[in-house]
Amino acid sequence: xxxxxxxxxxxxxxxxxACDDSGxxxxxxxxxxxxxxxxxxxxxxxxxxxxxxxxxxxxxxxxGVCHNTKEYPDLHTPGNFVTAVxxxxxxxxxxxxxxxxxxCEPEADTIEVGNFRAKIAxxxxxxxxxxxxxxxxxxxxxxPATKEYEGEDIRFERSGxxxxxxxxxxxxxxxxxxxxLLNLYNLDYPSYLALQTVVGGDPNGNGxxxxxxxxxxxxxxxxxxSYLWARVTGTVPGTRMPLANQxxxxxxxxxxACWIETLGRTATVTEKIDYxxxxxxxxxxxxxxxx
Numbered sequence: 596x597x598x599x600x601x602x603x604x605x606x607x608x609x610x611x612x613a614c615d616d617s618g619x620x621x622x623x624x625x626x627x628x629x630x631x632x633x634x635x636x637x638x639x640x641x642x643x644x645x646x647x648x649x650x651x652x653x654x655x656x657x658x659g660v661c662h663n664t665k666e667y668p669d670l671h672t673p674g675n676f677v678t679a680v681x682x683x684x685x686x687x688x689x690x691x692x693x694x695x696x697x698x699c700e701p702e703a704d705t706i707e708v709g710n711f712r713a714k715i716a717x718x719x720x721x722x723x724x725x726x727x728x729x730x731x732x733x734x735x736x737x738x739p740a741t742k743e744y745e746g747e748d749i750r751f752e753r754s755g756x757x758x759x760x761x762x763x764x765x766x767x768x769x770x771x772x773x774x775x776l777l778n779l780y781n782l783d784y785p786s787y788l789a790l791q792t793v794v795g796g797d798p799n800g801n802g803x804x805x806x807x808x809x810x811x812x813x814x815x816x817x818x819x820x821s822y823l824w825a826r827v828t829g830t831v832p833g834t835r836m837p838l839a840n841q842x843x844x845x846x847x848x849x850x851x852a853c854w855i856e857t858l859g860r861t862a863t864v865t866e867k868i869d870y871x872x873x874x875x876x877x878x879x880x881x882x883x884x885x886x
Contacts, residue, residue, distance in 0.1 A: 623872055624871075624872060624873065624874045624876070624877055625877075626877050627877070628870060628871075628876050628877065629849070629876060629877060629878065629879050631845045631846045631848075631849045631879055632846070632849045632853070632870050632873070632875075632876035632877070632879065634846040634849075635846040635847070635849040635850040635853070635868075635870065635876075636868075636870040636876075638846065639846070639847070639850040639868065640867060640868060641864075641865060641866060641867050641868060642673070642676070642677060642854065642862060642863065642864050642865065642866045642868070643673055643864045643865060645850050645851065645854055645868065646670075646672075646673045646676045646864070647673070648847075649843065649847045649850060649851065650670055650676055651670075651671065652841065668682065668684075668686075668812050673864040674864065676864075677861075677862040677863060677864055679812040679813045679823060680811075680812070680813045680815060680858060680860075680861060680862045681811050681812075681813070681814065681815065681860065681861075682811055682812045682813070683699065683701065683811060683812070684696070684698070684699035684810060684811060684812045684822035685699035685700075685822070688798075692717060692798035692799060692800075693798075693799050693800065694799065694833075695798045695799045696799075696805070696810075696822065696831050696832060696833070697799070697801070697803045697805030697808065698805050698808045698809075698810030698820065698822065698831075699805065699810055699822060700796055700797060700798060700799070700803075700804065700805035700806050701794045701795075701796060701806055702753075702794075702796060702806040703715050703716070703737070703794070703795055703796025703797070703804055703806065704751055704752065704753045704758060704793050704794055704795070704796075705751070705752045705753075706734075706736065706749055706750065706751055706752075706765070707749070707750040707751075707752060708744060708747050708748070708749050708750075708765050709747065709748075711740065711741055711742075713736040713737055713738050714736065714737040714738075714796055714804065715734065715735075715736055715737075715751075715793065715794070715795040715796065716735040716736055716737050716772075716795045716796060716797035716798075716800070716804075717733075717734070717735040717795040717797060717798050717800060718732055718733075718734050718735075718776075718793055718794070718795050719732050719733035719734070720732065721779070729777055729778065730777075730779055730780070731764075731775050731776050731777035731778070731779055732775070732776045732779070733773065733774075733775055733776075734765075734767075734773070734774055734775065734776055735772060735773045735795065735797075735800070736767075736772050736773075736774075737772070737796075737797070737804070738772060739769075739770045739771060739772050740767045740768065740769055740770065740771055740772070740774070741769070742769050743767070743768055743769045744765050744766055744767045744774070745766055746763040746764070746765070746766060746777070746778065747763070747764075747765040747766075748760070748761065748762050748763065748764070748765070749761050749764050749765040749776070751789075751790070751793050758789055758790075758792060758793055759782075759786045759789035759790050759793070760786070761776070761779075761781065761782055761786065761790070762781050763778050763781055764776045764777060764778055764779065764781065764782075776790075808820065810822055813855055813858070813862075814855070815855070815858035815859060815860055815862075816855070816856060816857075816858060817855070817856075818851075818852045818855045818856055818875065821855050823851070823855075824851060824852060824855060827843060827848070827851065827882075828848070828880075828882050829882075829884075835884070842883070842884055842885065843882070843883070844883060845879065845881060845882065845883050848879065848880075848882045848883075849870075849875065849876060849879050850868060852873070852875040852876075852879070853868050853869070853870050853873035853875055853876050854868045856873050856874065856875055857869040857872050857873055
């Protein structure tokens, strides 16, 4: 199997290099379709056929394997398949933050404690301390605290707008980037509920705030930023898909790539796949493999 880094290096060049508008812009792809693309164009002309022949086939029939009703994203119907367009990825890993792919990380909310501001990397689940009778939540931020905070008031913001404020909640040692929100019983119920919506931008804890990369389950026009494409080609961490059933053929990979590459902001199940305007259809990569 190709090296992870090597394939990632090739994919963006193959998919977007020709879209560089330096030197006067581009009039679109030129040259003959690759034979795999010719096959895909004849056999998989639209979104519905792509789902029926490729996506649905790759899922096991028992409703609990692959992306059926028990998995995220649920791709088992054509309608569900098109809703993956522009949808956040890795939303099923809230209880496994360490496994979230960088590109799927959400936009970070921020905190304000006096004059100190920071992006939230991670806000953990509540815990209860039986000895003290207190309960709280661990918090990690993107920079060291400039002083020691012992029960400071805190404000949470998203894009400059207040999410919630709390009195006497914030605890963190000087120079640390990990601390606690304690005394959560000080919050009224609406504020407590608002706190549940606060999100961190680096849940896997590797120091990368991945939302800036612009990934989604399917990112219109950008297979190289689409988690669905990355999972079926094995270019992101995790088991390569499909896991349960027959692996994909090269024409089927071309169909997926060209569907994503030529998408608008939304998709319909009857939408045609425009192979003639697809760069990948000229120089596809051999992704066929045997699980």
